[in-house]
Amino acid sequence: MAKPLTERLPINEMKIVSEDLHILDLPMLELGQDFLLENAEGNLVGWVSMDDFVLKLFQYTKELSAVYDTLLTNVEDAIAITDINGNVTAWNRKSEEMYRLKKEEIIGQPITNFFEKEALILLSTMQTQLGVNQHYNQPRPNVHVLINSAPIYVNNKIIGGLSIERDITDMVKLNEHLSETTAYLHDLEQNVNGDAEPSFQKIKGRSTKLQEAITLAKKVASTDAPVLITGESGVGKELFAEGIHQASKRNKKPFIAINCGAIPNALFESELFGYEQGAFTGAARGGKKGKFDLAKGGTLFLDEVGEMPLELQVKLLRVLQEKQYYRVGGTESIPFDVRIITATNRDIEQMVLDGRFREDLYYRLNVIAIHVPPLRERIEDVPALVQLFLKEFSFKYSTPAPHIDSEVMYAFMQHRWKGNIRQLRNIIERLVILGSDTDTINAKHLPPNFFESQQTKLTEPLGESTPTIEDTSHSINKEQIVSALDKTYGNRSAAAKILGISRATLYNKMKKYKLN
CATH class of the missing domain: 3.40.50.300 (P-loop containing nucleotide triphosphate hydrolases)
Incomplete structure (x- = not known):
């Protein structure tokens, strides 16, 4: 929009403004007055005539109006705008649907002609000069909305109010x-x-x-x-x-x-x-x-x-x-x-x-x-929970309860279970669905990312921190071993973890009690 400087310009009679000013930030100019543009260093870099300024301002206003109309038409919230006197200046499609009032009926009219003054959040925000967020309202039976409302300012002066209502019915x-x-x-x-x-x-x-x-x-x-x-x-x-x-x-x-x-x-x-x-x-x-x-x-x-x-x-x-x-x-x-x-x-x-x-x-x-402790702190409960969920989802999907491979049960015993019982339950439901065509659930049926948070690999032995036979073996009897092996589908590493002994101790105990 700016033109180059020439010697014929009456520079002394022109207004000087920054070249970085937005068109809406330019000062009010006297009719017919042109103005000069200066850069950050204070050097004059061009000039704008009043005719060009008015033409540019008109074009900008048209573009702004198009954006405004598009926004009001396409937004999914009900939007109402009034001037400082409470006359409606904007009423979009969603407002028409929510309040069953056509735009042609309400535009230009006092909003109090259609709603009780005391119930209008929009008017109260202009009076109090304070915005309102997430105010609950029922515009009509069986319709529920949250209202955000705020006054509209120009040059620190309130010129109207805006109300945005979101349907949460x-x-x-x-x-x-x-x-x-x-x-x-x-x-x-x-x-x-x-x-x-x-x-x-x-x-x-x-x-x-x-x-x-x-x-x-x-x-x-x-x-x-x-x-x-x-x-x-x-x-x-x-x-x-x-x-x-x-x-x-x-x-x-x-x-x-x-x-x-x-x-x-x-x-x-x-x-x-x-x-x-x-x-x-x-x-x-x-x-x-x-x-x-x-x-x-x-x-x-x-x-x-x-x-x-x-x-x-x-x-x-x-x-x-x-x-x-x-x-x-x-x-x-x-x-x-x-x-x-x-x-x-x-x-x-x-x-x-x-x-x-x-x-x-x-x-x-x-x-x-x-x-309530997390599942990783009561890992010995995993086998019983697995059985419970297997029965639940087998019944839900009318399919025989599959057998859990001992390798999978061992993986369950080693898992961190960040989602706790809810995560275990969801995985068992997945296994019942994906394993409906097989009798045995194995590692391939587990989610792809299951082993990313695994404490140890499936083939990795348990750590040496497991209590030794001298610590606990004297209190473990045959029935406890049989029960632990049953819970873990015969997986000896998992059974040893439940019993709180090393695998070597478990093997010795099984040999002693003649358990295969």
Whole structure:
């Protein structure tokens, strides 16, 4: 756009600006005034006439308008823009669908002609000069949105407001169905089991660490003390929570589980506490029950409690202290009769130190702490778990349970199991599917990356740190050896690991007891 300098230019009458300025950043010029361009060194490098400037500005405005129209048309969020007086200047296709208002009906009109002023987040952001993020709203029955809204500034002056609304209806409905299904399954299980003795039978394993955790869980089950269950992802923390509930005096009432990491922050309060009719625009007629209501008299399991927003931690703490709560938009207190069990795979104590989890709530929830050990710390439980999952998936896929080759079982005993029981279960499901045409599962059926995290190669002997015959062999009898060999499908290295002796000691014992 710039032209070269000539001697005929009236330089003294022209405005001087930087050559790096964007067209929208150029100062307001007097009508008919041309201007000079200077570089960073202060040297004049060209000039622009007012006619060229106006033509360029017009072209830029057309391009900007095209981008603006394309964005409004193609974005999947509902977008509304008003001027400083609240008159609608933009209303895109998604807004038409969400609010059933055509663009032609609302553009140029005061937005308060169509919506109650008190319910308009967009107007309040202009009044308060503060943006709003992730505000939950129901524009009409069975439609759920999260609203982000902010004032629009030009030269530090508010000229309007912008509202962007994301439809989360599918997510909300899925979460509601999950809650209803959880409650239904619990009731169904209660009907099937009748008055059966509560137990922790779903938790499989005989390792010392696991049994210590189960013993502690059984001991606290008879009380209403809050329990915090810790452990890596996939170790079975929810099974412990269910076991505590089933062994408690609340076992005839619902067990409701909620994953704190799977709920948007804006929905958290209404999910836990529920809401009353008219709590917000479009709230369902009659309101909606929250998890506290669904779990009344029973147990509420808050999984991944470390993901709970700080502002909701305050409200949960108040409920635990006052033994009552209010629904969103409600004025009447509701007695709180729910046992709280929480779980996390995070370092909550460190989160407290970092200010990401309230210390007072932590002590409220951590009356009894139960740590579920990772699978690598109870590797002797792997054979029993393998058998359990083989039966489960053989039944699911209507196929005979395959035999696990001793080499594969040995590989299982050596694996690190970063995904714990969940990872083992998924692998067994894979083996049942891929091994449906064979009687024996061998190494070729394992995932390609399975051996990347292997502690030792299949052919590598166990380390010399294994206890010697002088340490433990005196306490091992024939029945224990037979049981270990049975669990490991005859793999002597794996059996020796279960028994806590060296392979040489096992061979000697087998010879002594005449075991082939």
